[in-house]
Amino acid sequence: MKALHFGAGNIGRGFIGLLLNHSGYEVCFADVVQELVDEINRRREYIVEMADHTRQQIRVKGVRAINSRDLHTVVTEMLDANLITTAVGPNVLQRIAPTIAEGLSERFKKNAQPLNLIACENMVGGSSLLKEAVYHHLSEADRKKADELVGFPNAAVDRIVPLQKHEDKLLVTVEPFYEWVVDRSAIVGEIPDIKGITYVDDLQPYIERKLYTVNTGHATAAYLSYHFGYQTIAEGLQDPYIRQVTEQAMAETSRLLVAKHSFQPEQQEQYRNKILDRFSNPHLADQVTRIGRSPIRKLGPDDRLVGPAVQSLNYGIIPENLCIGIASAFLFDYAGDEEAVQIQKDIKEKGLAETVQLYTKIKPDSPLFPLILEKLDDLKARKN
Numbered sequence: 001m002k003a004l005h006f007g008a009g010n011i012g013r014g015f016i017g018l019l020l021n022h023s024g025y026e027v028c029f030a031d032v033v034q035e036l037v038d039e040i041n042r043r044r045e046y047i048v049e050m051a052d053h054t055r056q057q058i059r060v061k062g063v064r065a066i067n068s069r070d071l072h073t074v075v076t077e078m079l080d081a082n083l084i085t086t087a088v089g090p091n092v093l094q095r096i097a098p099t100i101a102e103g104l105s106e107r108f109k110k111n112a113q114p115l116n117l118i119a120c121e122n123m124v125g126g127s128s129l130l131k132e133a134v135y136h137h138l139s140e141a142d143r144k145k146a147d148e149l150v151g152f153p154n155a156a157v158d159r160i161v162p163l164q165k166h167e168d169k170l171l172v173t174v175e176p177f178y179e180w181v182v183d184r185s186a187i188v189g190e191i192p193d194i195k196g197i198t199y200v201d202d203l204q205p206y207i208e209r210k211l212y213t214v215n216t217g218h219a220t221a222a223y224l225s226y227h228f229g230y231q232t233i234a235e236g237l238q239d240p241y242i243r244q245v246t247e248q249a250m251a252e253t254s255r256l257l258v259a260k261h262s263f264q265p266e267q268q269e270q271y272r273n274k275i276l277d278r279f280s281n282p283h284l285a286d287q288v289t290r291i292g293r294s295p296i297r298k299l300g301p302d303d304r305l306v307g308p309a310v311q312s313l314n315y316g317i318i319p320e321n322l323c324i325g326i327a328s329a330f331l332f333d334y335a336g337d338e339e340a341v342q343i344q345k346d347i348k349e350k351g352l353a354e355t356v357q358l359y360t361k362i363k364p365d366s367p368l369f370p371l372i373l374e375k376l377d378d379l380k381a382r383k384n
């Protein structure tokens with residue numbers, strides 16, 4: 001069994017590649033960083049280290065890599081692949097779609113075996129988005145074949161993997177916890193036997209629970225921590241104000257998730273507490289600039305902050321603390337992040353109110369709009 005995995009980064013090596021390898025798959029990574037591709041091919045193995053007191057090291061053996069810009073090689077690898085996975089970032093799915101479409105077209109000429117493509121990105125409907133982008137590049141005849149032979153099951157992936165700074169360029173330190181949930185109903189052919197995947201018939205509750213609890217809390221804590229001058233999330237969460245807003249924002253999304261998906265309130269509380277402990281893992285130094293990366297994406301209408309805030313209103317919840325999280329994202333003026341720079345430029349040129357509307361798509365007549373602006377003033381005042 002062969003898996004082609006796009007993105008040999010932190011989640012690619014530290015989570016998806018590891019689980020595929022340990023389930024007996026021959027893993028081939030596709031990445032754009034030639035140095036990384038060369039290093040994987042030179043060593044054919046790497047180490048995943050647990051961020052806990054054990055510092056357990058797991059060796060991932062027999063892997064190889066290709067450059068995903070090398071169309072011919074990617075297409076060749078796709079001809080006999082049994083599974084394709086991605087962990088490249090939501091914004092990159094559009095970029096790999098033409099290559100995947102070309103690979104499918106060639107594959108259909110030689111191989112009528114089913115194939116599943118699982119996008120392991122932090123978003124609702126990642127594989128569906130990939131499907132739409134791939135279909136855009138397929139002929140009508142190939143779309144029909146793809147309808148029959150190719151599955152794009154959505155997934156939720158959870159494992160905190162911070163930025164890596166090791167002498168060993170392939171070593172990845174990861175938290176011990178992980179969860180990989182996949183929509184079984186969208187699989188074509190046999191269900192891939194991967195140790196560590198939980199298959200469900202309806203992914204929506206699981207992806208919303210993950211994105212709107214883990215990532216909502218993470219983003220809220222990260223943007224507030226950045227604003228108040230903390231480097232890592234663990235440091236930020238020691239600040240009583242940041243801790244309180246983060247906990248309350250996660251409590252607001254829990255109320256939404258309980259109302260919308262009938263999760264049990266007690267289970268949801270346990271889930272939140274475990275997540276808060278994971279954020280404060282003393283064996284990880286997770287930079288707030290990583291967690292806050294790509295603020296335009298994170299402020300999107302369906303993403304971790306605005307998504308649950310807007311939906312909360314439908315259930316009679318006024319998400320005061322989520323609005324603090326949203327407001328704090330507009331204060332993320334980190335020069336090392338293109339999207340943060342763009343937001344700050346827009347604030348200067350268009351003003352705050354127009355910029356909030358531009359990225360969140362929240363209209364001025366929504367009760368959330370004045371709340372966000374009020375929280376912005378409050379956050380600025382608290383710093384002075």
Ligand SMILES: NC(=O)c1ccc[n+]([C@@H]2O[C@H](COP(=O)([O-])OP(=O)(O)OC[C@H]3O[C@@H](n4cnc5c(N)ncnc54)[C@H](O)[C@@H]3O)[C@@H](O)[C@H]2O)c1
Pocket residue numbers: 006007008009010011012030031032033068087088089090092095096120121122157158159160161162
């Ligand atoms: N790090 C985490 O804690 C975590 C946890 C769960 C989910 N995720 C999600 O996983 C995805 C990857 O995150 P990450 O933290 O591993 O980021 P990362 O930057 O470490 O890895 C992304 C990799 O994709 C590669 N890449 C970029 N463009 C590419 C292309 N066109 N073709 C092939 N490879 C390409 C990059 O070179 C990089 O190696 C994101 O969607 C993220 O939200 C991350």
Ligand SMILES: O=P(O)(O)OC[C@@H](O)[C@@H](O)[C@H](O)[C@H](O)CO
Pocket residue numbers: 122157158159160161214215218219290291292293294
């Ligand atoms: O990867 P992003 O940019 O969508 O979000 C940053 C972090 O919140 C995220 O990577 C978490 O560490 C991860 O989602 C935990 O499972």
